[in-house]
Amino acid sequence: MSPHSQEQDNDEQNAFDLQLKYLFGTLKKEQAHTKDVTSKLGIEKVFEQGDAAEYFEKILSKVNPDVSKIFQGHLRHTATCSISDHHVNSDEVGPFWTVPLSMEDNNYYSVREGFEDFFKSSTVSGDNQMYCDYCDGKTDAILECKMEHPPEILTLLLKRFEFDYNRMSYVKIESCVEVPRRLQTKNCDYELYAVVDHVGSLRGGHYTARIKPYDDHNWYVFDDSYVRQLNSKPFEQVESFRSQSAYLLMYRKLDSPDRQMNHGNDHKSSLSDSQLSTPSCSFETGASGTKEEERKALAPQKRQRQSFSCCQLPPHRTSHNLSVTGTRTGVVP
Ligand SMILES: [Zn+2]
Known part of the structure; x- marks a missing residue:
C-alpha cells in the first residue's frame, strides 16, 4: 500500500x-439522522435487506484501528493428531470480532453453555480424518479453539439464520435463548451491556437494540426513530433473561479494579452469581409486545476476517436510515 x-x-x-x-x-x-453514516457504509437503499452482524463488522473496518481493536480478540486454532500430543499439524492464531454460536431449532438455548461449547475440543474421525505429517498418513485429529487474547468488548453472534439443506434455503431459528448477565473466560469477567434484537422472519423483519451506556445505570431501547428508557432494568432481580429475539450480544470486560468498583455500584440490588434465579422473559422481549431494535451499526466484514468470525449471510429486511430523535429518554410524538 x-x-x-x-x-x-x-x-x-x-x-x-x-x-x-x-x-x-x-x-x-x-433529533439526529444517520444518513451520513449509512451513505459512508455504501447503503443507498435503506429498506433493502441487510445483516446486522455484517454491518457491525463493516463499521469496524471503517473506523480508526485504535477504535476497532477494542472489539478485536484473537483465537488460536489447533489440529493435533490423536496418536500423540506432539503431532501438532496446524496451529494458527487469528483475529476475531464476533464469536459465532451455532443454535439448533429447539425451544431453549443456553448462551453460557453454547459459549463454553465453542471452546471445547472435538475429534474428527472416519471420512473426516486429517493428514498427520508425523504419522505420514490420515489419523483421527483433535481440534481445539482457545481464546488467545480476550477483547475488551466481546460480541457473541447467535446464528439464527442458517441454511437448511432439506429446504435448500435459509431459515430463521426462533429458539428462546437464555442470556446471562455475566460471562467468564479463563482470565476475564464480562458483563452484558448491549443486545441487538431481530424480530420477524427471514424475509421481512425489524431490528432494535437495547443498550446500557457506560455512564448510566439505565437501559435504553433504540427502535427506529425512538430512543427510550426501558421501564424494567434487566438483571435487577435475576442473573439472566430469556429472549426469542436476541441476535448479537455485546459484553464488556470487567478486568480493572475501577470497573469492578463501578460494576458493584451499578448492581447494589442485584443478586450474586451464586444466587441464580429462574430467568424470566422480562427485559421487554418480543413476548411482551415491545419491539426491540438494533442500532444497525453493522456491515460486511473484510475478507481476511471471515475465517474467524462468522458470517451469516441471510439478509433480513431492515431500515438503515434511522432517524433517531431526541435525547436518550426522549420519545418521538
Ligand atoms: Zn500423528
Whole structure:
C-alpha cells in the first residue's frame, strides 16, 4: 500500500469516526439522522435487506484501528493428531470480532453453555480424518479453539439464520435463548451491556437494540426513530433473561479494579452469581409486545476476517436510515 493510499485510508477513518461522534453527540440534544453514516457504509437503499452482524463488522473496518481493536480478540486454532500430543499439524492464531454460536431449532438455548461449547475440543474421525505429517498418513485429529487474547468488548453472534439443506434455503431459528448477565473466560469477567434484537422472519423483519451506556445505570431501547428508557432494568432481580429475539450480544470486560468498583455500584440490588434465579422473559422481549431494535451499526466484514468470525449471510429486511430523535429518554410524538 502506498503512503498516499494509507493517508487516504486514515482520512476516511477519521471522517467516519467524526461522523459517528457527531451522530451520538447530536442524539443527546436533538433529533439526529444517520444518513451520513449509512451513505459512508455504501447503503443507498435503506429498506433493502441487510445483516446486522455484517454491518457491525463493516463499521469496524471503517473506523480508526485504535477504535476497532477494542472489539478485536484473537483465537488460536489447533489440529493435533490423536496418536500423540506432539503431532501438532496446524496451529494458527487469528483475529476475531464476533464469536459465532451455532443454535439448533429447539425451544431453549443456553448462551453460557453454547459459549463454553465453542471452546471445547472435538475429534474428527472416519471420512473426516486429517493428514498427520508425523504419522505420514490420515489419523483421527483433535481440534481445539482457545481464546488467545480476550477483547475488551466481546460480541457473541447467535446464528439464527442458517441454511437448511432439506429446504435448500435459509431459515430463521426462533429458539428462546437464555442470556446471562455475566460471562467468564479463563482470565476475564464480562458483563452484558448491549443486545441487538431481530424480530420477524427471514424475509421481512425489524431490528432494535437495547443498550446500557457506560455512564448510566439505565437501559435504553433504540427502535427506529425512538430512543427510550426501558421501564424494567434487566438483571435487577435475576442473573439472566430469556429472549426469542436476541441476535448479537455485546459484553464488556470487567478486568480493572475501577470497573469492578463501578460494576458493584451499578448492581447494589442485584443478586450474586451464586444466587441464580429462574430467568424470566422480562427485559421487554418480543413476548411482551415491545419491539426491540438494533442500532444497525453493522456491515460486511473484510475478507481476511471471515475465517474467524462468522458470517451469516441471510439478509433480513431492515431500515438503515434511522432517524433517531431526541435525547436518550426522549420519545418521538
Ligand atoms: Zn500423528
